[in-house]
C-alpha cells in the first residue's frame with residue numbers, strides 16, 4: 001500500500017456545505033474527498049407522512065425529516081407486541097438491489113463497496129418497538145426480544161446473501177451498543193441477545209471470504225473480545241474520547257483493523273487547522289503504527305457544526321460563544337450582556353521562585369476561562385460552570401466567612417468577591433456561565449484564570465477602575481486568605497497581565513516585566529502527563545516554609561537576595577531547597593536571553609539543570625514527570641523540557657522546533673503511554689493577552 005486510505009462521511013446538510021466549499025457538485029464529493037468506501041443501499045422510495053415531517057424506512061420505523069441526525073419518531077410496535085401484525089419487509093423482493101448492482105459494476109479499482117446494513121439488530125429492534133420499551137422488554141420478557149431479534153436477523157441474513165451474490169467487497173453493519181462511558185446494557189445481556197445473531201449475520205460475509213466492518217458508537221470495550229471471536233475484521237468509528245487509541249492499537253491492533261478515529265465531538269468542530277492536523281497525524285500514528293490497518297476519517301458523519309474552514313485559535317471564538325450563549329439561555333434564560341476572559345499560564349523557567357520574590361519567565365497561554373454574565377438587580381451571584389456542569393451561588397452581603405479551602409469551585413469567585421469587598425469596592429450581583437479551555441488541576445493555573453475573569457467582570461459591572469497589577473494582587477489575596485492556598489503572585493499576574501506574542505520576564509519583588517520573544521523556529525509545547533496532582537497544598541506549603549527558614553537563617557528578606565556562597569553555609573533539607581531556588585533564579589535570566597537568541601544548546605542545558613534540581617533538590621517531580629521528561633527528550637526535534645507550575649504531576653513544558661511539533665507529540669505520547677499506561681496530551685501554545693472584557697464575535 002502506498003498511502004493510508006481515507007473516508008469522510010457527512011450528513012446531507014454537511015454534504016451541501018462541503019460541496020459549496022470545494023466548488024463541486026454533491027455527487028462528486030466522495031471523489032474530491034478521496035473516499036475509498038462506497039456504501040450501497042437497497043432501492044426503496046421512503047414514503048413520508050402528510051406534512052412531510054416523518055419519513056418511513058423499509059421496516060416501517062419513522063424518522064423526523066427536520067433534524068440533521070437521526071431523530072426517531074415512530075415505532076410500529078409501540079403499542080403491540082404481536083410480531084405478526086407488523087408488515088415485515090420482504091428481503092427477496094424483486095428490484096431491491098437494482099441500484100446497488102449498477103454501482104457495484106461501475107466501481108473504480110480503488111473503491112471498496114459494502115452494503116449499508118446500518119441499524120442492523122439492536123437498533124432495528126428499538127426503532128420498531130421504541131427505545132425505552134425495548135430496554136424494559138429486555139429485562140421483563142427477554143424471550144420475546146429474542147423472537148423479535150430472530151426475525152430481524154433472518155431478514156438481514158437474506159439481504160446479506162443477496163448482496164454477497166451481487167459482488168460486494170465486504171459487509172458493513174451498524175448497531176450502537178455503547179454510550180460515552182459504558183455499554184447501553186450489560187455485556188451479559190449482549191452475549192445472550194445480540195452475539196449469536198450478529199455472528200450469524202457476519203458469517204454470510206466471512207464464509208464467502210469477505211471482511212466485515214461493524215460500526216458501534218460508544219464505549220464497547222467489554223465486548224471487543226467477543227467481536228473478535230465472531231470474526232469481526234474492522235471496527236468503526238473508534239471515537240478517541242471513548243476508546244483510547246494507543247490502548248486499542250496495543251490490545252487489538254493485531255486482531256482488528258480500524259476505520260474512523262478523528263473526533264467529531266471535539267477536534268473537528270472546535271479545532272483550527274493546526275489542531276486538526278496534529279490530531280489527524282496522532283490518530284494515524286496511534287491506530288496504524290505500522291502504516292496499515294486503518295481507514296482514516298472522522299469518527300462519525302460530519303455534521304454542519306464542523307466549519308469547512310478553520311479559525312486561528314484552538315476554539316473558534318464564534319462557536320464557543322454560541323455554545324456559551326446557548327447554555328446561558330438554558331440555565332438563566334435570555335442573553336448575557338458582558339463577556340470577560342482570562343488566560344492560563346505556563347512558566348518557561350522559574351519554579352517556586354515567585355514567593356521567594358525572585359524572577360520567573362511566564363507565558364500567558366491561548367487557553368482561557370470565559371465568564372458570560374448579565375447583571376442582576378439584587379446582590380446575588382449565580383454561576384454555572386459548563387466544564388463541571390455545576391452551579392454555585394452566593395450573596396454578596398454575606399461573604400465574610402473565610403478559609404473555605406477551595407473545596408468547592410465556587411470558593412474562587414466567592415473569594416474574589418470577598419477580597420474586592422474588603423477594598424470597599426462596589427460589587428453588583430450577576431448571573432454567569434463559566435467556560436474554560438484551561439485544563440483543571442493540571443498546573444496551568446485554571447484557578448487563577450477563573451479568579452481573574454471573575455474579577456474583571458466585577459470591575460466592569462461595578463463601573464470602577466483598577467490596574468491589572470492591583471487586580472492580580474487582590475486575586476492572589478483571595479486565593480491566599482479565602483481559599484487558603486498560600487501561592488505566590490505568578491499565576492494571577494500572568495492571567496491579568498499577559499501579552500500576546502511574547503513571554504514576560506517578571507520580577508516578583510516589584511512586579512516589573514520585560515517582554516521576551518521566543519526566537520523564530522522555537523515553540524513552547526505543553527506536555528500534560530494526565531497524572532493527578534495530589535497533596536499539592538501540603539507539599540507546596542512545606543517547600544515555602546523551608547525557603548522562609550533558609551532566608552531567616554541567612555538574614556536576608558527573601559531568597560532572591562541570597563547567593564550560592566550563602567547557601568553553602570546551610571545544611572540539610574533547608575540547604576537543598578534554597579540551593580534550588582538560588583540556581584533557578586539565575587536560570588530565569590539566562591533562559592530569557594537563550595530563548596530570545598534561539599540558543600538551542602543553552603535552552604536544552606538550562607532546562608535539564610532546572611529539571612534535575614526540581615527532581616533532586618526541590619523534590620517536586622512525580623514518577624510520571626520523570627517518564628515524560630525521558631520520552632520528550634528522546635523525540636527528535638525537542639530542544640529542552642522541564643517541569644511547570646508547582647510540579648507533582650500535571651503539565652510540563654517543552655521547547656520544540658516549529659516544524660516538528662506533530663512528530664514530537666506523536667513520538668512522546670507513544671513512548672510515555674507504553675511506560676505509564678496513561679494517554680498524555682501534548683500541544684503547542686501561543687502567548688495570549690491578559691484578562692479583559694471581550695467583544696461578542
Ligand code: GLA
Pocket residue numbers: 347350351352353354355487488489490491645646647
Ligand atoms: C503554583 C503557585 C505559584 C507558583 C508555582 C510554582 O502554581 O500558584 O504561585 O509558586 O506554583 O512556581
